[in-house]
Amino acid sequence: LAKTTQPISMDSYEGQEVNITCSHNNIATNDYITWYQQFPSQGPRFIIQGYKTKVTNEVASLFIPADRKSSTLSLPRVSLSDTAVYYCLVGVSYGGSQGNLIFGKGTKLSVKP
């Protein structure tokens, strides 16, 4: 399973765009990249998932370069409620597989007023 590396922490201010980059040099051909958000004493919440290029949903965008050795989660116009730990995970995600997700240390994002 591919190991991921993220910054331990990041600080931002309300209304700014936040980009969190994750390195996964050993990503395998079938691996998808998934980002989760976790608040204290809660289970992780799915944010976005992608395989290559760019994926966008109502809360975030995910940028994946052609070599797929890294990915960047982009949060537009963050608010105080976006203060949380963000995890980048890489795992086998191909219909019916038994792959599981291994959590790294995550990035603790602190949004200030």
Next chain:
Amino acid sequence: GAVVSQHPSRVICKSGTSVKIECRSLDFQATTMFWYRQFPKQSLMLMATSNEGSKATYEQGVEKDKFLINHASLTLSTLTVTSAHPEDSSFYICSAREPGGPGTDTQYFGPGTRLTVL
């Protein structure tokens, strides 16, 4: 997204007792569920993979006789912490994989169960 529930959300028990935690996928069938443990200010650690109708697969270092997992149906998996001790106090989180098309499986997590062993 899909919803996964856990019960109870919080439990306090005496040392030596057993505690059962339920994990349910509410609006989808999950052939595979996962159990994680998270200590304060640490990341989630995978304990075991629960497969409906078969034995669970445990990660290295996790005692299968202490952490009993039963995946009796496509929407329910249970984790029983047997003979709990204070060092078992932790935040236990389950997740369920929602089957999708090829390459689109996504795991959804429950809200977690805070176990405190006195």
